[in-house]
Amino acid sequence: MSKKLLPIMATKSAKDLVGDSKALVAASDVVTGSAIAESYNDQIRPLLDAVDRLRHLKVTQEGIQLPTIVVVGDQSSGKSSVLESLAGISLPRGQGICTRVPLVMRLQDDPSADSPKLQLEHSNGRVVTTSEAKVADAINAATAEIAGSGKGISDAPITLVVRKRGVPDLTIVDLPGITRVPVQGQPDDIYDQIAKIIKEYIAPKESIILNVLSATVDFPTCESIRMSQQVDRTGERTLAVVTKADKAPEGLLEKVTMDDVNIGLGYVCVRNRIGEETYDQARVEEERLFKYHPLLSKIDKSMVGIPVLAQRLMQIQATIIAKCLPDIVKQINDRLSRHSSELDQMPPDLNNVADAVRAFFHIVKQVCASLEKVLVRGEFDEFPDDRHFHGTARIAEKMDGYKRRLPAECPKSSDDDAMFLMEEVRVLEETKGINLPNFLLRSAFLVLLKKKVETVMHVPHELVNEVWGYVEDVVMNILLKHSENFPQVQPSCRRAVQTLMDKARARSAQHVKELIEMELVSDYTANPDYMRTWTEIMEGHDSFMEAVEDGSKPARITLEGFGEVDVSHLRAHAGLAGQAFDLRARLTAYWRSIVLRLVDGLALHVLRGVKRLVEHDLEAELADELLGNKMAGVERMLAPSPSTGAKRERLKKSIVLLRQSKEVVANIMDRISAAGEV
Numbered sequence: 001m002s003k004k005l006l007p008i009m010a011t012k013s014a015k016d017l018v019g020d021s022k023a024l025v026a027a028s029d030v031v032t033g034s035a036i037a038e039s040y041n042d043q044i045r046p047l048l049d050a051v052d053r054l055r056h057l058k059v060t061q062e063g064i065q066l067p068t069i070v071v072v073g074d075q076s077s078g079k080s081s082v083l084e085s086l087a088g089i090s091l092p093r094g095q096g097i098c099t100r101v102p103l104v105m106r107l108q109d110d111p112s113a114d115s116p117k118l119q120l121e122h123s124n125g126r127v128v129t130t131s132e133a134k135v136a137d138a139i140n141a142a143t144a145e146i147a148g149s150g151k152g153i154s155d156a157p158i159t160l161v162v163r164k165r166g167v168p169d170l171t172i173v174d175l176p177g178i179t180r181v182p183v184q185g186q187p188d189d190i191y192d193q194i195a196k197i198i199k200e201y202i203a204p205k206e207s208i209i210l211n212v213l214s215a216t217v218d219f220p221t222c223e224s225i226r227m228s229q230q231v232d233r234t235g236e237r238t239l240a241v242v243t244k245a246d247k248a249p250e251g252l253l254e255k256v257t258m259d260d261v262n263i264g265l266g267y268v269c270v271r272n273r274i275g276e277e278t279y280d281q282a283r284v285e286e287e288r289l290f291k292y293h294p295l296l297s298k299i300d301k302s303m304v305g306i307p308v309l310a311q312r313l314m315q316i317q318a319t320i321i322a323k324c325l326p327d328i329v330k331q332i333n334d335r336l337s338r339h340s341s342e343l344d345q346m347p348p349d350l351n352n353v354a355d356a357v358r359a360f361f362h363i364v365k366q367v368c369a370s371l372e373k374v375l376v377r378g379e380f381d382e383f384p385d386d387r388h389f390h391g392t393a394r395i396a397e398k399m400d401g402y403k404r405r406l407p408a409e410c411p412k413s414s415d416d417d418a419m420f421l422m423e424e425v426r427v428l429e430e431t432k433g434i435n436l437p438n439f440l441l442r443s444a445f446l447v448l449l450k451k452k453v454e455t456v457m458h459v460p461h462e463l464v465n466e467v468w469g470y471v472e473d474v475v476m477n478i479l480l481k482h483s484e485n486f487p488q489v490q491p492s493c494r495r496a497v498q499t500l501m502d503k504a505r506a507r508s509a510q511h512v513k514e515l516i517e518m519e520l521v522s523d524y525t526a527n528p529d530y531m532r533t534w535t536e537i538m539e540g541h542d543s544f545m546e547a548v549e550d551g552s553k554p555a556r557i558t559l560e561g562f563g564e565v566d567v568s569h570l571r572a573h574a575g576l577a578g579q580a581f582d583l584r585a586r587l588t589a590y591w592r593s594i595v596l597r598l599v600d601g602l603a604l605h606v607l608r609g610v611k612r613l614v615e616h617d618l619e620a621e622l623a624d625e626l627l628g629n630k631m632a633g634v635e636r637m638l639a640p641s642p643s644t645g646a647k648r649e650r651l652k653k654s655i656v657l658l659r660q661s662k663e664v665v666a667n668i669m670d671r672i673s674a675a676g677e678v
């Protein structure tokens with residue numbers, strides 16, 4: 001294998017490897033492994049070590065998937081036997097469910113090892129040294145520790161490291177066999193439990209599925225085929241191992257050449273150890289079987305035997321690792337920088353009251369700066385897509401609505417449409433005294449003015465309530481957001497905001513009350529629009545009086561400011577009609593000034609109120625609430641919040657793990673690029 005192999009492999013798909021592997025097998029019919037093994041030691045071993053170290057570091061807990069060969073198969077299909085054959089050691093084997101937890105098997109060729117060295121690593125990190133004779137018992141004991149001594153299963157893996165001369169360098173995960181019907185002692189949902197574990201392992205695109213099929217069964221009926229097809233429809237990352245070739249040789253050639261079940265990486269038929277055979281005997285028997293059996297000998301030599309399987313798995317493994325590594329490096333770096341910046345953004349550890357006060361003012365500063373942008377300056381960079389927080393625009397909308405709710409024209413009484421000016425006539429009748437008949441009574445004007453103003457006085461009250469309701473919501477949200485790391489002081493913050501808003505509402509209610517009262521105290525405006533409008537309307541006075549006083553003239557006339565009106569009913573009140581007309585003219589002209597004052601006055605009041613709240617009152621109120629009473633509020637900030645503490649610990653742990661992982665992959669990437677340059 002050339003030293004440039006790794007970079008080339010990185011660009012190949014797993015499927016391409018079938019060809020590579022076939023070529024290798026053809027070149028060396030007897031797979032002694034010596035030259036190839038040397039190359040693996042140089043080139044592939046460091047990659048495998050790196051991935052194993054990442055697995056050991058539990059980088060998968062960070063959501064980073066590792067390239068893995070996963071063994072799946074129906075119950076008793078021969079999964080453990082295949083692994084035994086590859087490793088040349090005994091594993092728990094037999095009828096019924098044997099593999100009850102994922103078993104990560106790390107096989108390492110160690111030419112210097114006189115005898116095999118075996119280590120079993122529990123999921124809690126405990127490492128037990130064992131021997132070939134005792135490994136089955138050790139695995140059973142470790143399984144019982146994790147999944148209980150019954151027939152239950154668990155997804156916590158155990159890792160078996162086998163260092164032995166001549167074993168292929170492989171890491172393979174053995175999973176519980178799929179069983180449809182629970183056997184005695186198994187939970188009812190055993191199928192679902194096993195299916196969940198299997199899917200978890202075979203779903204990532206980084207996993208190669210080693211599907212173990214017994215030659216004695218019809219492949220399309222295998223549950224393991226159904227499951228792997230769910231996650232690998234085209235079969236491009238599935239390799240099939242057909243066991244028990246010795247038991248069902250009839251039709252096997254057709255089965256593996258027809259490929260009814262879409263196995264993209266091809267088939268390897270094997271015969272495992274039977275009974276008390278040694279592994280060496282088993283290999284001799286297997287070779288003899290595929291060489292001389294009348295049916296099995298017809299199967300292509302690149303598709304039979306454990307050595308071929310070992311060779312192909314090593315090839316596939318090298319490719320998938322080289323292919324996945326760059327992405328793993330990227331994922332590690334991305335997560336590392338994300339978690340580091342998340343940790344940076346977390347509040348610093350607070351050790352004393354001074355720290356807490358500093359943290360408190362930092363929050364207040366952030367909140368006020370945010371609110372000033374949103375509510376005063378109209379800058380929304382913090383909430384580009386959330387319209388609710390585009391404060392100046394929302395307040396302007398409320399002001400527009402308020403303006404629309406205030407009638408632009410002086411409100412008429414309910415019967416005024418039918419009886420033009422009768423409201424004025426009645427007021428004049430009630431306010432008349434002993435005085436000159438053409439003397440316009442100011443008291444009549446004020447009575448009418450009061451009636452008109454009273455019809456709209458609820459509108460400004462509604463506006464200030466709406467505005468403060470909205471502002472309260474925005475302030476509360478922004479404050480809670482900036483103080484989220486100190487949930488223990490959030491109730492005080494809420495209280496401060498509510499107190500503040502109550503004060504703001506009370507001030508506004510008082511302001512509106514005064515605005516209304518001012519309108520009722522007197523009739524005054526310096527607005528030139530008043531005199532202009534009044535004069536325009538009064539230009540119709542003479543024609544109006546003519547229509548009222550001269551019964552021969554039409555009673556319907558069109559007047560500037562009032563449109564077409566009927567004056568026939570006023571003929572009975574001819575003495576007051578002129579004054580009534582004048583009253584209406586003044587009220588109509590004056591109303592525009594009132595509306596302008598109510599709108600402008602209140603808009604400026606609201607804007608000032610918001611500015612005052614953001615620039616001064618909020619800080620003062622929060623300080624009162626949290627720094628008052630001998631700093632009781634800020635002292636609460638010193639008590640660690642359980643969620644913050646847990647988050648900080650989680651982030652720190654994951655950063656340590658990711659840094660270690662980064663180091664592992666950095667070393668290996670250096671080697672790969674150095675190999676590429678040779």
Ligand SMILES: Nc1nc2c(ncn2[C@@H]2O[C@H](COP(=O)(O)OP(=O)(O)OP(=O)(O)O)[C@@H](O)[C@H]2O)c(=O)[nH]1
Binds near residue numbers: 074096270
């Ligand atoms: N004749 C013959 N028997 C085999 C072969 N492979 C496996 N067996 C037997 O089939 C039975 C089941 O094999 P296991 O390796 O335990 O199967 P498994 O899939 O690991 O079983 P579970 O973990 O329980 O799902 C055992 O009795 C093996 O000896 C083979 O190639 N030929």
